[in-house]
Amino acid sequence: MTSAYASPPAAAPAPPVPAVRAEGVTKAYGSGDATVHALRGVDVAFAAGEFTAIMGPSGSGKSTLLHCLAGLDTVGGGRVVLGDTDLGALNDRRLTLLRRERLGFVFQAFNLLPTLTAEQNILLPLELAGRRVDRDWFDRIVDVVGLRDRLRHRPAELSGGQQQRVACARALVARPEVIFADEPTGNLDSASGAEVLAFLRASVREMGRTIVMVTHDPVAAAYADRVVFLRDGAVVGELADPTAAAVLDRLAALEG
Numbered sequence: 129m130t131s132a133y134a135s136p137p138a139a140a141p142a143p144p145v146p147a148v149r150a151e152g153v154t155k156a157y158g159s160g161d162a163t164v165h166a167l168r169g170v171d172v173a174f175a176a177g178e179f180t181a182i183m184g185p186s187g188s189g190k191s192t193l194l195h196c197l198a199g200l201d202t203v204g205g206g207r208v209v210l211g212d213t214d215l216g217a218l219n220d221r222r223l224t225l226l227r228r229e230r231l232g233f234v235f236q237a238f239n240l241l242p243t244l245t246a247e248q249n250i251l252l253p254l255e256l257a258g259r260r261v262d263r264d265w266f267d268r269i270v271d272v273v274g275l276r277d278r279l280r281h282r283p284a285e286l287s288g289g290q291q292q293r294v295a296c297a298r299a300l301v302a303r304p305e306v307i308f309a310d311e312p313t314g315n316l317d318s319a320s321g322a323e324v325l326a327f328l329r330a331s332v333r334e335m336g337r338t339i340v341m342v343t344h345d346p347v348a349a350a351y352a353d354r355v356v357f358l359r360d361g362a363v364v365g366e367l368a369d370p371t372a373a374a375v376l377d378r379l380a381a382l383e384g
């Protein structure tokens with residue numbers, strides 16, 4: 129005999145908290161007639177363990193959005209939430225600590241310290257935070273970036289691609305919740321760029337990292353899981369599992 133009481137339907141699992149999200153974010157530069165509305169109310173969320181590319185025409189607000197998401201710039205309105213921390217609620221000192229402890233950065237200019245070796249550059253974030261080096265994690269990163277035989281070299285003795293891979297390793301070493309990259313391959317030839325992108329891809333797939341990357345390059349964007357398109361300071365669309373050709377089509381439509 130069947131029970132008169134059907135078991136209750138399983139509750140839908142709560143959606144996972146995004147690694148970082150923007151809610152109604154606005155940002156203007158200047159004042160009066162000269163005001164530039166760089167962001168006009170951006171709502172976008174980035175899931176943990178996902179690699180997202182942000183694309184759009186020049187001046188569409190990509191770097192501004194990245195800087196706001198990373199707590200490098202303040203928002204005019206709306207809010208940015210990292211995990212469950214509202215960045216707007218933090219004073220400068222706590223924001224600096226949050227960036228150091230919870231975020232990683234890779235920018236177009238590699239920003240390596242010239243007098244330090246590759247290994248010392250990679251370990252710098254831990255040094256600054258006074259944190260212990262997890263040698264197993266360090267070894268794993270060094271193997272993924274393929275820099276084992278370059279650890280004692282200084283930046284001037286490395287190629288552009290190798291320097292950028294050092295910068296990527298440095299961004300990963302403290303196991304940040306989110307890595308922000310603005311045109312990380314902008315200064316690289318296409319072979320070095322491909323090395324860096326393959327590394328970012330691997331760090332998401334094999335090490336569970338979360339990456340938000342601004343790029344102009346449809347080939348670079350195709351390494352991501354998702355592309356978010358900006359135009360005139362607003363999100364105007366997105367694309368899952370992008371191919372370079374699909375990204376190019378969307379961009380052409382945006383710019384046309």
Ligand SMILES: Nc1ncnc2c1ncn2[C@@H]1O[C@H](COP(=O)(O)OP(=O)(O)OP(=O)(O)O)[C@@H](O)[C@H]1O
Pocket residue numbers: 157158164165166184185186187188189190191192193
């Ligand atoms: N510090 C600033 N002062 C004044 N205007 C700014 C400042 N930073 C950005 N802007 C303006 O805000 C708008 C968005 O700039 P942003 O740098 O975010 O664009 P972007 O999409 O990254 O462009 P690009 O692809 O050229 O890097 C642009 O019109 C830009 O001129």
Ligand SMILES: [Mg+2]
Pocket residue numbers: 190191192
């Ligand atoms: Mg930019």
